[in-house]
Amino acid sequence: MAKITYIEHDGTQHEVDVKPGMTVMEGARDNGIPGIDADCGGACACSTCHVYVDPAWLDKLPAKDPMEEDMLDFAYEPDPARSRLTCQIKVTDELDGLVVQMPERQI
Numbered sequence: 001m002a003k004i005t006y007i008e009h010d011g012t013q014h015e016v017d018v019k020p021g022m023t024v025m026e027g028a029r030d031n032g033i034p035g036i037d038a039d040c041g042g043a044c045a046c047s048t049c050h051v052y053v054d055p056a057w058l059d060k061l062p063a064k065d066p067m068e069e070d071m072l073d074f075a076y077e078p079d080p081a082r083s084r085l086t087c088q089i090k091v092t093d094e095l096d097g098l099v100v101q102m103p104e105r106q107i
């Protein structure tokens with residue numbers, strides 16, 4: 001299990017255990033965490049699963065593929081350095097402790 005902390009825009013924190021193999025988006029959805037809408041269900045086609053990754057974790061995540069990069073252009077106030085789509089991040093044991101923050105709104 002990997003412990004992931006999801007922080008809402010207002011600072012409310014949710015710390016949950018997510019099974020490796022799931023995505024960071026699925027971890028939020030299955031735990032009822034607000035702020036990640038995931039309208040397309042994880043197909044990298046909506047950008048409503050956008051988060052800002054804690055700077056300490058940026059280097060530990062796999063690189064964005066071109067499709068994620070393109071979809072992030074449609075996200076609400078993307079930050080080129082910290083924005084990721086959570087449906088494109090697979091949880092692994094190495095991501096134990098990951099911290100992500102949701103934007104003010106999704107699109």
Ligand code: FES
Pocket residue numbers: 025037038039040041042043044045046047048049071085086087088
């Ligand atoms: Fe739609 Fe991630 S859930 S892009």
